[in-house]
Amino acid sequence: MTSLVLAILLSCIDGQTCNFQVDGQPVKVRLAEVAVPEMEAHCNREHHLARSARAFLTDALQRASRIELDIRGKDKDQTFAIVYADGKSVNERLIHYDFAVPSKGDHDPMVWCPKGLTP
DSSP: OOOOEEEEEEEESSSSEEEEEETTEEEEEEETTEEOOOSSOSSHHHHHHHHHHHHHHHHHHHHOSOEEEEEEEEOSSOEEEEEEETTEEHHHHHHHTTSOEEOSSOOOGGGTSOTTOOO
16 A cells, blocks of 8 residues: 655645645645646647646645655655545646646657647
8 A cells, every 4th residue: 555645735836846844844746647738838828728727726735734755766856646635636627627638658749739739
């Protein structure tokens, strides 16, 4: 069974990356296993979705009375995690509301920018 780590939201940078306080220390967390539209968008649709995803994520975490992280990995400056707000995965909620798609790899702008749509 995976152990969850309690966290306090400090801020959300975009729809996939937030800063938390964990055990009194700041931790930059990127949501694991999802691809979210980038703030530096490739098209107008992606830009709109990126802003909406950030607003949704921020609201969900600010409203939560309990935030927990299921840490999946780390690199030099960030931690990858499934983030839970009051027991519900915000990663899955982003997918459910079409602000993200399941992903194990890199960002694909074509998910958000159909052909013919330009910045």
